[in-house]
Amino acid sequence: MGSHIYLNRVTVEFPLYGVQRSFKRLLLDRLLGKDPDPHSEIKSVISLDQIDLDIKEGDRVGVLGHNGAGKSTLLKVLAGVYEPITGMVSIQGKVAPLFDITLGMSPDATGYENILTRGLILGLSIKEIRRLTPAIIDFSELGEKIRLPVRTYSSGMLLRLAFSISTAIRPDILLLDEWVSTGDIGFVQKAEARIMECIDHSSILVFASHSLDQIKKVCNKAIIMHKGKIILQGTTEEVLAQYTQSKWALG
Amino acid sequence: MLTTLSEIKQTCRQWHFWVLLAWQDIQLRYRRSTLGPLWITLSMSVTILLLGILYAKLFHQPIDVFLPYLASGLIAWGFISTVITEGCQTFIESEYLLKQIKIPLIVFCLRVSLRNSIIFLHNLLAFIGVIIFFKIVPDWNYLLLFPGLLLMILTSVPIILMVGMFCARFRDIPPVIGSIVQLLFFMTPIIWQADLLPHSHYIIRFNPVYYFVELIRKPLLGQAPSLSSWIVCTMTFFILTVLSLILLKYYRARVVYWL
Numbered sequence: 001m002g003s004h005i006y007l008n009r010v011t012v013e014f015p016l017y018g019v020q021r022s023f024k025r026l027l028l029d030r031l032l033g034k035d036p037d038p039h040s041e042i043k044s045v046i047s048l049d050q051i052d053l054d055i056k057e058g059d060r061v062g063v064l065g066h067n068g069a070g071k072s073t074l075l076k077v078l079a080g081v082y083e084p085i086t087g088m089v090s091i092q093g094k095v096a097p098l099f100d101i102t103l104g105m106s107p108d109a110t111g112y113e114n115i116l117t118r119g120l121i122l123g124l125s126i127k128e129i130r131r132l133t134p135a136i137i138d139f140s141e142l143g144e145k146i147r148l149p150v151r152t153y154s155s156g157m158l159l160r161l162a163f164s165i166s167t168a169i170r171p172d173i174l175l176l177d178e179w180v181s182t183g184d185i186g187f188v189q190k191a192e193a194r195i196m197e198c199i200d201h202s203s204i205l206v207f208a209s210h211s212l213d214q215i216k217k218v219c220n221k222a223i224i225m226h227k228g229k230i231i232l233q234g235t236t237e238e239v240l241a242q243y244t245q246s247k248w249a250l251g
Numbered sequence: 252m253l254t255t256l257s258e259i260k261q262t263c264r265q266w267h268f269w270v271l272l273a274w275q276d277i278q279l280r281y282r283r284s285t286l287g288p289l290w291i292t293l294s295m296s297v298t299i300l301l302l303g304i305l306y307a308k309l310f311h312q313p314i315d316v317f318l319p320y321l322a323s324g325l326i327a328w329g330f331i332s333t334v335i336t337e338g339c340q341t342f343i344e345s346e347y348l349l350k351q352i353k354i355p356l357i358v359f360c361l362r363v364s365l366r367n368s369i370i371f372l373h374n375l376l377a378f379i380g381v382i383i384f385f386k387i388v389p390d391w392n393y394l395l396l397f398p399g400l401l402l403m404i405l406t407s408v409p410i411i412l413m414v415g416m417f418c419a420r421f422r423d424i425p426p427v428i429g430s431i432v433q434l435l436f437f438m439t440p441i442i443w444q445a446d447l448l449p450h451s452h453y454i455i456r457f458n459p460v461y462y463f464v465e466l467i468r469k470p471l472l473g474q475a476p477s478l479s480s481w482i483v484c485t486m487t488f489f490i491l492t493v494l495s496l497i498l499l500k501y502y503r504a505r506v507v508y509w510l
Contacts, residue, residue: 015508023421080353083504095353103351106275108282117275120268121352 003093003172003203005055005078010087012048012073012228047073048084049228055204055221062215062236063208064243065225071208074225075099075175078206093172093203096122098180101162107151111142111161114150118165132168139194140164141187156184163191167198174202179214212240255499258355269358273365291373296380299325306442315385317444319472322381324441327403327467330371331460332432334407337363339425341415346510356499356506360411368404378471392470399466399476399484406463406488409495416498419509435460459487 020026048070055061063071076082077089079097104121105114115136119129137146140161142153150158159182166180181191199205199218209215215222215236222239224232232239262269281287302325303318310317341359348354382389418424439460440447448455455461462483469476 017509021420021422023417023424023427026421076350079351081350081507097352100351103348106279108279109275117271120265120271121348125265126267 002057004057004091005053005093005173005204005206006088006090007051007053007077008088008090010048010051010053010077010084010089011046012070012077012082013085014045014047016043016045018043046228048077051087051228051230053223053230055206057203059221060199060205060207060219062219062222062239063206063225064210064212064215064222064239068227069225070228071225072099072177073228075177075206075208078173078175091173094123095173095175096169096171096202097175097177098166099175099177101166101180102158105150105158105162108149110149111137111140111146111153114161115146115165118162119168122166122169123171124169136161136164136168139168139190156182159183160187163194167194169198170201172202173204173206174199176205176207176209178209179207179211212243216240252496252500255496255503258503259357262355262357262361269361270365272358272362273369276362276366277369288370288373289376291370292376295326295329295374295377299377299381302442310443310447312444319378319381319385319387320444320468321442322378323468323471324464326371326374326378326471327464328436328439328441328460329374330367330403330407331463332436333370334364334367334411335414335432336425336429337367338407338411338414339418339428341411342419342506342510343415349507349510356412356416356503357408360408360415363411363415364404364407367407371400387473390473392473392475394470395475396467396470399470402484402488403463403466406484406491409488409491412495413491413498416502416506419506439464459483462487 051074063074065071073082075097077084078091079095079099080091081097083089102118104117106117109117112133115133116126116129119132120126124132137143140146140157140163142157142161145153145157146161150161153161163180163182180195181188183191196218205218207215207219219236221234222236222243223230224239224243232242277288281290284290286293299318299322303314303321306312306321307314307317338360341363342349342356345359349359381387414428418428435458438454439458440455441464445455445461450456462480465480466476466484469480
């Protein structure tokens with residue numbers, strides 16, 4: 001069964017609750033039979049507007065667009081965080097979102113314990129975590145410091161550990177919101193190779209980025225988003241050509 | 252409903268995750284403290300001691316009867332009250348996590364329940380002091396503590412879910428629930444003995460918390476909880492579970508939008 005992502009007319013709308021957050025206000029209004037104040041009606045932001053997407057096995061899809069275009073929201077829909085108001089989402093394959101590589105890590109826990117926590121959040125089983133732990137420690141270059149609480153690490157050490165754990169997984173579908181890399185000159189080359197290895201092992205990659213170079217390097221297809229809609233889809237060459245041409249038109 | 256039920260099944264299979272979260276919550280509170288989680292036991296013991304002596308005097312009750320009654324009631328109440336008040340923050344406190352990765356809502360309810368169950372067990376240790384001091388001999392009724400405890404812990408899960416969802420949507424509710432819980436403390440026979448009022452009195456009869464406290468208190472005092480306690484608690488569990496399954500079905504996907 002191959003991996004597959006299929007979105008049909010997916011719309012995501014975020015309600016902006018002002019005073020609607022108050023239950024007392026809701027009760028009072030209902031009891032007093034007050035007409036709802038037109039200014040107090042729940043406003044909402046349409047973050048994704050009728051998105052159609054069909055991503056097949058082997059695709060590496062770059063997602064371009066300005067801030068606020070809906071890139072992150074789209075990724076979160078693919079991650080299963082937001083279920084859309086309307087439309088259908090059909091995803092086959094195990095999804096691993098790598099938005100925050102330190103997600104789930106606890107400063108008071110040791111590096112070792114954090115490998116367990118982070119691994120569980122990434123959806124690994126205990127057996128898999130135990131199997132991967134020696135390689136993870138090895139790659140992070142932390143050595144004996146793995147037994148110390150993470151709050152004693154430098155930020156570089158923490159990120160190396162987080163990166164090492166996050167790239168040890170082999171998901172079917174990999175979601176990246178901006179490129180994930182870290183480390184000093186010595187480490188960063190190793191890190192680049194490792195993230196590429198992780199991408200190569202996955203069936204599908206969806207990668208949101210502002211960096212055209214990264215997208216050109218890694219993706220075979222690309223989409224451009226603008227105000228919640230996909231305005232352009234195609235191969236990377238086609239899309240990038242149009243993107244740079246009309247970038248000024250998009251403002 | 253199928254999605255909801257399959258999520259629950261998945262959560263039970265991947266139990267390591269929420270067990271770890273609950274354990275981390277407790278470690279966080281007591282790391283780098285001298286006694287660690289035994290602070291919980293100590294604090295409960297001091298409360299029992301001080302309240303016991305004071306209220307035994309106020310109610311003109313013999314201390315060897317009153318103090319075990321108070322201690323067992325307080326220990327049970329500790330779980331019930333905390334589960335309701337902490338339950339308010341269930342989803343609010345995990346906002347960041349919920350918005351980054353897909354996690355079934357029930358995971359967070361189980362986490363809050365388990366963390367408070369572990370704390371309950373630490374509080375229960377304080378009763379050992381009571382047993383030793385008042386020379387209570389544990390009898391076979393103590394075994395009834397296990398099913399009673401299980402029922403109480405299981406019932407806490409739908410309560411946490413409902414309270415958590417309600418508070419995630421309406422942010423002015425947590426203090427209201429706090430006040431209601433405080434009132435419940437005085438309305439439930441914990442610092443005052445239930446036999447001060449006839450059992451048919453509505454404050455006792457229609458107070459579900461009373462029956463749950465009895466499930467824990469009676470065995471600890473060497474008696475069996477009454478049949479009505481078992482019936483009321485079991486029915487409460489089933490009704491609340493059905494209600495929360497319905498809530499999950501309709502609002503499961505909405506919670507993350509409320510945060």
